[in-house]
Every structure is written in structure tokens, then in C-alpha cells.
Amino acid sequence: MQASTTTERIRRHPRFGELVRRRARLSRALLVLVLAPYLALMLAVAMQPQRLAEPLHPETLLNLGIVLAVGSVLLGWAATWYYVRLANGKLETMVQQILSEAGQ
Amino acid sequence: MNLQAIAMFLLFVALTLGITYRASLRTRTANDFFTAGGGITGMQNGLAVAGDYMSAATLLGVVSLVYARGFDGLLYIVGFFIGWPVMLFLMAERLRNLGKFTFVDIISDRLDPVSTRCMAAASSLVVVLLYLIVQMVGAGELVQLLFGIDYVYAVIGVGALMMIYVTVGGMIATTWVQITKAVLLLFGGSLLMLLALAHFGFSFETLAAKAVAVHRSGPALLAPGSLFADPVSALSLCVATVLGLSGLPHILMRFFTVPNACEARKSVLVASTCIGYMFLAMFAIGLAAIVIVGTDPRYFEGGQVGGKLLGGGNMVAMHLASATGGNLFLGFLAAVAFATILAVVSGLTLAGASAISHDIYAGVLRRGTTTEATEVAVTKKATLAIGIVAVLLGIAFKGQNLAFLVALAFNVAASANFPVLVLSMYWRGLTSRGAVWGVASGLVSSVTLVFLSPAVWKNVLGHPSAIFPYDHPALFTVPLAFLVIYLCSRFDRSARADAERQAFDAQLVRAQTGHGAAAASTH
Numbered sequence: 001m002q003a004s005t006t007t008e009r010i011r012r013h014p015r016f017g018e019l020v021r022r023r024a025r026l027s028r029a030l031l032v033l034v035l036a037p038y039l040a041l042m043l044a045v046a047m048q049p050q051r052l053a054e055p056l057h058p059e060t061l062l063n064l065g066i067v068l069a070v071g072s073v074l075l076g077w078a079a080t081w082y083y084v085r086l087a088n089g090k091l092e093t094m095v096q097q098i099l100s101e102a103g104q
Numbered sequence: 105m106n107l108q109a110i111a112m113f114l115l116f117v118a119l120t121l122g123i124t125y126r127a128s129l130r131t132r133t134a135n136d137f138f139t140a141g142g143g144i145t146g147m148q149n150g151l152a153v154a155g156d157y158m159s160a161a162t163l164l165g166v167v168s169l170v171y172a173r174g175f176d177g178l179l180y181i182v183g184f185f186i187g188w189p190v191m192l193f194l195m196a197e198r199l200r201n202l203g204k205f206t207f208v209d210i211i212s213d214r215l216d217p218v219s220t221r222c223m224a225a226a227s228s229l230v231v232v233l234l235y236l237i238v239q240m241v242g243a244g245e246l247v248q249l250l251f252g253i254d255y256v257y258a259v260i261g262v263g264a265l266m267m268i269y270v271t272v273g274g275m276i277a278t279t280w281v282q283i284t285k286a287v288l289l290l291f292g293g294s295l296l297m298l299l300a301l302a303h304f305g306f307s308f309e310t311l312a313a314k315a316v317a318v319h320r321s322g323p324a325l326l327a328p329g330s331l332f333a334d335p336v337s338a339l340s341l342c343v344a345t346v347l348g349l350s351g352l353p354h355i356l357m358r359f360f361t362v363p364n365a366c367e368a369r370k371s372v373l374v375a376s377t378c379i380g381y382m383f384l385a386m387f388a389i390g391l392a393a394i395v396i397v398g399t400d401p402r403y404f405e406g407g408q409v410g411g412k413l414l415g416g417g418n419m420v421a422m423h424l425a426s427a428t429g430g431n432l433f434l435g436f437l438a439a440v441a442f443a444t445i446l447a448v449v450s451g452l453t454l455a456g457a458s459a460i461s462h463d464i465y466a467g468v469l470r471r472g473t474t475t476e477a478t479e480v481a482v483t484k485k486a487t488l489a490i491g492i493v494a495v496l497l498g499i500a501f502k503g504q505n506l507a508f509l510v511a512l513a514f515n516v517a518a519s520a521n522f523p524v525l526v527l528s529m530y531w532r533g534l535t536s537r538g539a540v541w542g543v544a545s546g547l548v549s550s551v552t553l554v555f556l557s558p559a560v561w562k563n564v565l566g567h568p569s570a571i572f573p574y575d576h577p578a579l580f581t582v583p584l585a586f587l588v589i590y591l592c593s594r595f596d597r598s599a600r601a602d603a604e605r606q607a608f609d610a611q612l613v614r615a616q617t618g619h620g621a622a623a624a625s626t627h
Contacts, residue, residue: 007620010613020616027193034189035346038182042342045179045328046335053327061312063326069178070384076189077380083192084373088366095617102619 009102019094026086030079037075041068108435109250116288116443117265123280127273134476135622137274137483138205138458139360142622144279146367150374152279153358155286156451157349157379160444161242161510163289166383167421170390171398174315174325177390179332181383183342187349188376195350196372197365198529201614201621205462206455207356207521211528214607216536216600218468223543225463227520228353230547232456233493234513235354236449238506240498243445249415250422250438256499262449263495269450270457270491271484275361278450285440285447290378292440296421297385299428300392315394320410325394340579347582348514351521354448354455365618393424400427453494457486508559511576515554519546519581527589529615532608535601538593546585553577 010016044052045065052065135141144152162184170177202210208224240259247258269277304311312326319325332338349355362368401407403414403423413419422441426434461482466474524542527534554560554577558570593601614620 007610007613010617010619011609016613016616020612023616031190031193034186034193038186038346039339039342041182042179042332042338043335045332046338049328049333053324061309061316061326065175065328066178066326069175069182072182073185073380073384076186077376080189080192080373080376083189084369087197087369092366099617099619 006102010098013098013102015094015098019091019098022094023087023091026083026091030083034072034076034079037068038072041065041072044068106250106252106431106435106438108432109438110435112435112439113251113442116284116439120269120277120281120284120443120446123284124269124273124277127277127280131274131276134205134480136276137480138454138462139357140275140279142361142363144361144367146362146370147374148279148283149358149362149367149371151286151378152282152361153355153371153375154378154382155282155289155444155447156355156358157375158286158289158382158444159239159242159448160246160441161238163293163382163386163441163444164242164246164418164421166386167390167393167424168417168419170387171393171420172417173329173331174319174321174391174394175327176329176331178387179328181387183345184349185376185380185383186342187346188372188379190346191350192369192372192376194526195529196359196368198615199356199359200362200365200368201616201618202529202611203356203360204622205357205360206458207353207525208459208463208467211524211539212467213528214604214611215528215534215539216604218471220536220539220543221463221467223540224521224524225459225468227516227543227547228459228463229456230551231351231513231517231521232353232452232459232490233497234509234516235352236452236456236490236494237497237501238509238513239445239449239452240494241501241504241506243442243449244498244502245416245418246438246441246445249419250442255502259495259498262446263491263498265446266449266453266494267488267491269446270454270487274480275454278447278454279358279361281450282447285443286378288440289444290382292437293382293385293389295433296425296428296437297389297392299433300389300396300424303392303396303428311388311391311395315391318399319394336579337574337576340574340576343582344511344514344518344576344578346518347522347578348518351517351525352513353459353517353521354451356525357455357458358451360622364621389421389424393420396427397423403427449494453487453490456490457483460486460490504564508554508557508564508575511559512551512554515550515576515578515581516547518578519550519585521546523582523585523589527586531593532605533593534589535593535596535598535604537596537598537601538589538591541592542585542589545588546581549581549584550577553581 055063131137208221211224212220243262244255244259247253248255316323316325359368397403401409405412425437461479465482466479520543524539553572556572557575559575561567561570
């Protein structure tokens with residue numbers, strides 16, 4: 001199915017493959033970065049709850065569980081910010097370059 | 105009767121009706137009606153998405169959960185947040201580049217439009233209806249409690265207002281109602297947090313120490329409790345909340361309202377900033393409520409501290425507002441909560457109505473031969489129909505404990521919608537047969553297992569013990585759906601399947617670059 005020749009030119013553009021690979025790598029890395037600590041936290045809650053409940057030091061009520069839970073939210077937010085920065089910056093420049101070169 | 109609450113609520117209704125009228129003047133084409141002409145900025149859409157996600161049930165429910173269970177409430181919050189980055193990395197930009205009016209457009213893009221649309225639209229209607237019931241019942245109870253209006257009239261009122269927003273103003277009105285509500289919610293939530301934390305000198309240590317001292321769990325309040333103690337059920341809940349988000353039709357639909365992929369990504373950043381902030385604020389609010397509300401006899405039935413809370417367990421945030429900011433602030437927060445329900449109900453109804461008109465009527469019954477004007481007319485009729493059904497269901501489910509319906513909505517979204525949507529974007533090998541059987545297996549298995557779960561089989565139907573031991577089946581049903589899609593697609597050797605696989609290349613170009621994506625109309 002050759003919907004349009006521009007589509008075909010984009011697909012054959014030397015940097016299109018690179019774009020696809022870079023985006024996939026970025027998504028995959030950030031997915032692992034966000035999901036691994038979250039799943040680890042949930043497993044720790046089920047298997048080792050007492051370790052999460054211990055206060056960080058004697059003068060505080062703050063414990064590892066709260067730090068990790070709030071940390072997961074902050075990490076998720078930071079990863080979101082980083083992805084948007086890269087995808088709307090470098091990767092989008094690449095997209096525009098491919099589109100303009102293939103459009104001619 | 106709370107006069108301040110009624111006054112503020114009437115002000116909100118007047119404001120949103122004004123918005124709806126202005127929106128109706130700008131709604132000319134089907135594109136305007138379904139997606140606001142793609143003319144919503146990332147910032148605006150981000151607020152609207154956050155508004156769609158933070159329903160009154162979320163707001164009141166999460167605060168109450170922290171109030172009752174402390175740390176477990178925080179874990180719940182994390183699960184409902186983590187879905188956002190996952191959706192961004194997997195699909196936000198592809199949604200915008202591939203979609204037109206509904207997420208089903210993406211699935212049926214290179215597949216057989218009739219069978220896949222039919223199946224996916226059915227499962228999206230199931231999710232929308234489940235969610236609507238919860239919102240309608242919540243609305244009725246809240247209004248009855250806060251404004252003293254009878255439950256039935258309250259539900260009818262919500263239904264009528266929502267029908268006006270959606271039929272008259274379409275997506276433009278729905279979006280602006282949602283934005284208005286999100287801003288009010290962020291403001292009200294922040295103020296509640298600040299007023300509450302002022303009682304503790306803005307110190308976490310003071311807050312935590314006092315909460316631990318007065319809560320019946322004592323120091324265990326800040327430790328993992330019973331909610332996530334079983335690893336299988338905890339993981340299953342994680343799968344349902346994290347992946348379910350990427351299968352909620354009313355959330356996915358919002359991504360077609362922005363002009364391009366950059367704005368789609370920006371909207372996730374804005375939305376997750378608002379949602380993350382509000383969720384963490386709710387943790388602080390819940391802890392503060394343990395001390396402020398939990399020790400004050402005024403908020404308990406018969407003045408019995410530790411007994412039943414006035415108005416039920418979900419009213420913790422409302423009582424805290426009254427304790428920290430008096431009747432005026434309680435009125436404001438009540439109006440915000442009601443506004444929240446109205447806005448979420450409108451978004452849900454629009455998503456459901458477009459599944460009926462765009463997917464089932466235009467795509468399946470008329471095989472794509474209808475005009476866009478007819479499609480909009482059908483949507484308006486579908487909106488009225490969904491509105492009436494929602495009101496009737498709201499009345500029928502009065503007084504029921506509906507926690508399982510939220511669970512069911514997320515489990516169906518994760519099991520039926522998510523696998524086929526993500527594979528249609530990423531897997532060349534997906535065929536129509538795989539998609540149809542995948543949605544069907546996810547839908548049937550998740551609904552059946554929730555029906556046999558403790559929440560329904562034991563608590564609702566009153567059997568002595570449940571047949572399926574877990575409340576959330578997603579850990580089993582999501583892999584099942586993926587497996588069914590894989591096998592059915594793999595062994596599909598028809599010529600149609602070959603053409604579908606080959607069409608993936610062109611789709612990938614559009615997904616990655618936005619070349620050929622549905623364009624935004626200019627206003």
C-alpha cells in the first residue's frame with residue numbers, strides 16, 4: 001500500500017530509521033526507570049513491610065516507605081519532564097528535518 | 105442547607121452555561137464538535153486532562169483512604185500517578201498522530217473497520233457506563249448531603265446540565281468546563297492543605313507525630329498495612345491502575361483536541377504536574393484530617409469520637425474544610441466537588457456518545473458513508489440517550505457501595521482496550537481477527553472475574569466466599585488478552601491479514617512524524 005509517495009520517501013529517508021530507534025530507546029529506558037522502582041516498592045510492601053516501616057533515624061517519623069513512595073511520584077514526574085524536553089526538542093527537530101527533506 | 109454552597113454552585117453553573125453558549129457559536133464542523141477543532145493548547149488540554157482524571161470520587165476517596173489507612177493510601181496514590189508517565193512514553197504522541205475522533209479510529213486504521221470498530225466501541229461503552237454510574241451516585245449523595253436537595257432531583261439535575269453542556273457546546277464547552285473546574289480544584293485543594301498544615305506549623309514531623317498519637321493504628325499508620333499485603337493482589341491492582349489509564353476512552357479522546365504531537369506531550373507534562381501535586385497534597389490533607397477531624401466530636405454521629413462520621417466515610421475532606429475555613433470554605437469546596445462531578449460526567453458522556461455515533465453508527469451501520477453533519481446530529485441524540493440511561497442507573501444504584509465499579513472500569517480498560525491499542529501502534533503483525541478476539545477476551549474475562557471476586561460475589565451478592573480470590577483480575581486478564589491477540593493474529597493467514605501487516609509501514613511514518621495526521625482547523 002503506497003498511500004502517498006511522500007510517505008514512502010519519509011520511510012526511506014536515512015534518518016527516519018534513526019528517529020524510530022532513538023525514540024524507542026528513550027521510551028524503553030524511561031519506562032524501566034519509572035516502573036522498576038515502583039514494582040520494587042510494591043513487592044517490598046508485600047514481602048518486607050517491616051523494613052519500610054523503620055524510621056530513617058531515631059529523631060524522625062519519616063520512614064523508608066514514605067520516602068520511596070513520594071520518591072516514585074517525583075521520579076515519574078522528572079522522567080515525564082525529561083521525555084517531553086527531548087521529544088519536543090532534539091527529536092522534533094529531526095522530524096521537521098526529515099519532513100522538509102522528504103517533502104521536496 | 106448551606107446557603108454559601110448553593111450560591112457558589114449557582115455561580116459555577118451560570119459561568120459554565122456562559123462558556124457553553126460561547127462554545128456553541130464556535131462549533132461549526134464535526135471536527136469542532138468532537139475535538140474542539142484540534143485548537144486546544146497543550147497547557148489547556150493538560151488542565152482538562154487533569155480535570156478528567158481527578159473526579160470527585162478520587163478527591164474525596166483518596167483523602168478518606170489516607171484518613172483511614174495512612175501509608176496504604178499513599179501507595180494507592182502512587183499507582184494512580186505512575187500510569188501517566190507510562191502513557192506518555194507509550195502512546196501520547198501516537199494517539200495524536202493516528203487518531204481522529206475516538207481511540208477506536210487508531211485500532212481500525214489499518215484493520216477491518218467494521219468488526220474492530222464494533223468490538224472496541226462496545227468495550228469503550230462498557231468502561232464509560234461503569235464510570236458514569238459511580239459519578240452519578242456520588243453526585244446524588246453529595247448534593248443531598250450538602251445542599252439538602254433530594255437524591256433523585258440531584259441526579260436528574262446533574263444529568264440535565266451535562267446534556268446541555270455536551271449537546272450545545274460539544275468538545276469546546278466540555279474542555280472549558282473541565283479547565284474551569286481543574287483550576288478551582290487546584291486552588292481549593294491548595295488552600296485546604298495550607299489551612300490544615302498551618303495547624304502543625306507546616307512541619308511534617310509535628311503532623312506525623314500528632315497523627316500517630318491519635319489514630320487507632322498508632323505507629324502502624326505510617327507503615328504498610330493490610331491493603332497491599334498480598335503480593336498477587338497488590339501486583340494485580342498495580343497492573344489495573346497503571347495500564348487502565350491508557351485505556352480510558354474519555355482520557356484518550358482528549359489527545360485529539362490538541363494541534364500536534366508536541367502539544368500532546370506537553371499536555372501530559374502539565375496534567376501529571378497537577379495530578380502529582382494534588383495527590384501528594386491529598387496525603388498531607390488526609391493526615392491532617394486524622395488529627396483535626398478525627399478528634400472533634402462535632403463531626404461524628406452522636407458526638408462519638410471514633411464512631412461513624414457524619415455523612416459517611418467519604419466526607420472527611422468536607423469536614424476538614426469546615427473545621428479549618430468555616431462554612432464559607434465548606435461551601436466553596438462543596439461547589440468545587442459538585443463542579444467536578446458535572447465536568448467528569450460531561451467528558452464521559454461525550455466519549456460514550458462519540459463511540460455510538462462515530463464508531464457504531466457512522467463506522468459500522470453506515471460503513472463510512474454518512475456525512476459529518478449527520479454524525480454530529482446522531483451524537484447529540486446519543487448524548488441524550490446516555491444522559492437518560494445515566495440518570496436511571498444513578499437512581500437504581502442509590503445507596504450501593506460502588507467501589508467495585510471503579511475497580512471494574514480500570515480492569516476492563518486495562519484488559520480490553522489497552523492491549524489492542526498498544527499493539528495496533530507497535531506491532532506489525534496485528535490483524536483484525538487478533539484485535540476482535542483480543543478485545544472480546546479481555547472484556548469477557550475481566551467482567552466475569554470481577555463478578556466472581558470478593559467485592560461482588562461476597563459483598564454484593566452475599567455468598568459466603570468468593571469463587572475468584574482477587575478483587576482485581578488485571579494481572580491475569582491483561583496477559584490473556586495479549587496472548588489471544590498474538591495467537592489469533594499469528595495464525596491468521598488470510599490475504600486481508602497480509603494487507604493489514606503491510607499497511608503498518610505507512611502507519612509508522614504517520615505515528616512517528618505526524619505526516620498525514622488529522623489536521624487542526626483554525627479558529
